[in-house]
Amino acid sequence: MQGGPGSFGGGGRCRGRSALLRFPPLVPQRPLRLYPVQQLEQSLKSALSAAIQHVFGADVPAAQLPLQATRKDFAGQFTLVTFPLTKALGKGPEQIGQALGEYLLAHEPRVSGFNVVKGFLNLEIADSEWVRVFEGLRQRPAGAPVATGGPQRVVVEYSSPNTNKPLHLGHLRNNFLGYSVAEILKATGAEVTKANLVNDRGIHICKSMLAYQHYGQGETPQSAGIKGDHLAGKYYVLFEKHYREQVRQLENEGVAPDVAKKKAPLMLEAQDMLRAWEAGDEAVVSLWKKMNGWVYEGFDATYQNIGVDFDKFYYESQTYLLGKERVEEGLQKGVFFKKDDGSVWVDLKEEGLDEKLLLRADGTSVYITQDLGTAELKFEHFGYDLSVYVIADEQNYHMQVLRAVLQKLGKPYADAIHHLSYGMVDLPSGKMKSREGTVVDADELVREVVAAAEAATLEKGKTEGLSEDELTRLYHMLGLGALKYYLLKVDPKKRMLFNPEESVKLEGDTGPFIQYSHARISSILRKAAERGVGPDGQLTGITELQGTERDLIQELARYDAVVTEAARVQSPALVAQFAYDVARAYNRFFAEVPIIAEADEIKRAFRVALSAQTGRALKTSMGLLGIEVPERM
RNA sequence: GGUUGUGUAGCUCAACUGGAUAGAGCAUCUGACUACGAAUCAGAAGGUUUAAGGUUCGACUCCUUACACGACCA
Numbered sequence: 001m002q003g004g005p006g007s008f009g010g011g012g013r014c015r016g017r018s019a020l021l022r023f024p025p026l027v028p029q030r031p032l033r034l035y036p037v038q039q040l041e042q043s044l045k046s047a048l049s050a051a052i053q054h055v056f057g058a059d060v061p062a063a064q065l066p067l068q069a070t071r072k073d074f075a076g077q078f079t080l081v082t083f084p085l086t087k088a089l090g091k092g093p094e095q096i097g098q099a100l101g102e103y104l105l106a107h108e109p110r111v112s113g114f115n116v117v118k119g120f121l122n123l124e125i126a127d128s129e130w131v132r133v134f135e136g137l138r139q140r141p142a143g144a145p146v147a148t149g150g151p152q153r154v155v156v157e158y159s160s161p162n163t164n165k166p167l168h169l170g171h172l173r174n175n176f177l178g179y180s181v182a183e184i185l186k187a188t189g190a191e192v193t194k195a196n197l198v199n200d201r202g203i204h205i206c207k208s209m210l211a212y213q214h215y216g217q218g219e220t221p222q223s224a225g226i227k228g229d230h231l232a233g234k235y236y237v238l239f240e241k242h243y244r245e246q247v248r249q250l251e252n253e254g255v256a257p258d259v260a261k262k263k264a265p266l267m268l269e270a271q272d273m274l275r276a277w278e279a280g281d282e283a284v285v286s287l288w289k290k291m292n293g294w295v296y297e298g299f300d301a302t303y304q305n306i307g308v309d310f311d312k313f314y315y316e317s318q319t320y321l322l323g324k325e326r327v328e329e330g331l332q333k334g335v336f337f338k339k340d341d342g343s344v345w346v347d348l349k350e351e352g353l354d355e356k357l358l359l360r361a362d363g364t365s366v367y368i369t370q371d372l373g374t375a376e377l378k379f380e381h382f383g384y385d386l387s388v389y390v391i392a393d394e395q396n397y398h399m400q401v402l403r404a405v406l407q408k409l410g411k412p413y414a415d416a417i418h419h420l421s422y423g424m425v426d427l428p429s430g431k432m433k434s435r436e437g438t439v440v441d442a443d444e445l446v447r448e449v450v451a452a453a454e455a456a457t458l459e460k461g462k463t464e465g466l467s468e469d470e471l472t473r474l475y476h477m478l479g480l481g482a483l484k485y486y487l488l489k490v491d492p493k494k495r496m497l498f499n500p501e502e503s504v505k506l507e508g509d510t511g512p513f514i515q516y517s518h519a520r521i522s523s524i525l526r527k528a529a530e531r532g533v534g535p536d537g538q539l540t541g542i543t544e545l546q547g548t549e550r551d552l553i554q555e556l557a558r559y560d561a562v563v564t565e566a567a568r569v570q571s572p573a574l575v576a577q578f579a580y581d582v583a584r585a586y587n588r589f590f591a592e593v594p595i596i597a598e599a600d601e602i603k604r605a606f607r608v609a610l611s612a613q614t615g616r617a618l619k620t621s622m623g624l625l626g627i628e629v630p631e632r633m
Numbered sequence: 634g635g636u637u638g639u640g641u642a643g644c645u646c647a648a649c650u651g652g653a654u655a656g657a658g659c660a661u662c663u664g665a666c667u668a669c670g671a672a673u674c675a676g677a678a679g680g681u682u683u684a685a686g687g688u689u690c691g692a693c694u695c696c697u698u699a700c701a702c703g704a705c706c707a
Contacts, residue, residue: 397705506672508658516672523670597668
């Protein structure tokens, strides 16, 4: 059973393996623009390479030098690990570090000091260099893409709900991930299409329809005062309830359990209905349209409320026929085969997989059938060089099969397919199970986090002067900020625990902490502006930095590397970590040095500029997560 | 049974892909609001990285084997 009531991956299309499905290689098509820190790093490597040449007469290319960020407990900002050089240079690690450090200090003006600890050469970079890095950062136009040489045309498919029940917590992880990954890829300059493949056909929706026919009495979302997706869900639950009663009754009459499940009248009726639907039965199709229409209205409201969007909708009902054509094509090409009962299979044993059913004996399609059609349509429409599928890890196997099947068919877009496989969301009480009523409804959860944000904000009492509308917007921003950050800060591939109490926390490693930092910066900037200090002052007089200023600049400078890596591995968690690190570095800076209270005008202007740049960085990086940041809170 | 993922502080998560004394947050304890927002900051305590082997200058990371939990395939 796929996509049954017990699975909560989120992608309601509920489907599966991804170690083999890799991001296309990052081959720069054109020379990449280097950003200030990268320039600094490169020139340091070159200088080190030259130093090795001069001091030891050995040739070690700059690219091979393992230069890394210095750990916080040591002086310096860049560290060369000298262990790997000992063989080539015939000296001990400390000796090498000492000699190279001395040479650089004498010949490389950017290096202002060094220290050697065992096999580590820590280089201290002149403050003027960091000021230059900062200047480079603030000169960047807002929204300028990070050039990575990665994919140019991308489709990100996410959400992909079943139309028989409303969205739940698992879908939220899916939706936030999909939206965020799409935004991150956009930030690398890719043209990204957000796609939603709606699973609008199949036995699941027939169950809702059937229950509605039996028990609905003409109810509508308007008459019942229930959101359309919840109404469909209500009838799905009713179906399950009555169906189980029938099964139990049959079992009591002595029918074997597995037979009872298949022979229960409601199940037979649902299957009849599915066949009628495929045959185009007018009454069935009309009911189907009506109920799906209700569901879409409900989904739209939820999507809007949680701030995700789509550029393109696909409907399984419109792609499965094309999929069937591809199955036929495979048969003709001889890469698929037909069993005696008429069912169509593909043999993937050579690929390390198994035999896989592509079309049932009665000619009806299975999940993978329509996937073949959808992949082709997406390629026709958008010519992608990367096609991301945000689907829970329970579908790993299916996604591997999909790719392998497309490869068998010789489709040029097969290799561009990438499964962004994410782990399930568990509750403190264990797995979400519909039968036990432990499923966390998305709409209700959002209401709760917003209410929690409101309560917390009222308690702090810092929002006087804001209008009702502004307050409503703020609570929503904060509640969703907490929820999104909570779900996105964890590595997607890991199964995660959702603790409702922690998800609305606003201290520590949380969305509101970062939003607060932004609000605080905004406050500083407002006050600075009142005193005539803008964010764009000249930095020429700055020659020395405070430790917290240097640390902050270093954090800010990581942006390009973070976005590049986050796009490569498709992990918003890296961006979340970045935003948190920046906020923390700023708060430390804020606590230790005066900004507008600084007497020295040059320093004051610099610190205001630093604050402004930090605010921008927070806003952009949180934006990549789909989280807004307030001016006040 | 086969394939596969995960296992790190009491709890939730990191660790730049093989580098230094494994880092954050929560919870616990201590300190800081008459300088700009305390939803903050500073500090303390908390670890045999599931276990045992192996590879090497160096292992949370790579390779065996075992254990635990999850997912998928029959």
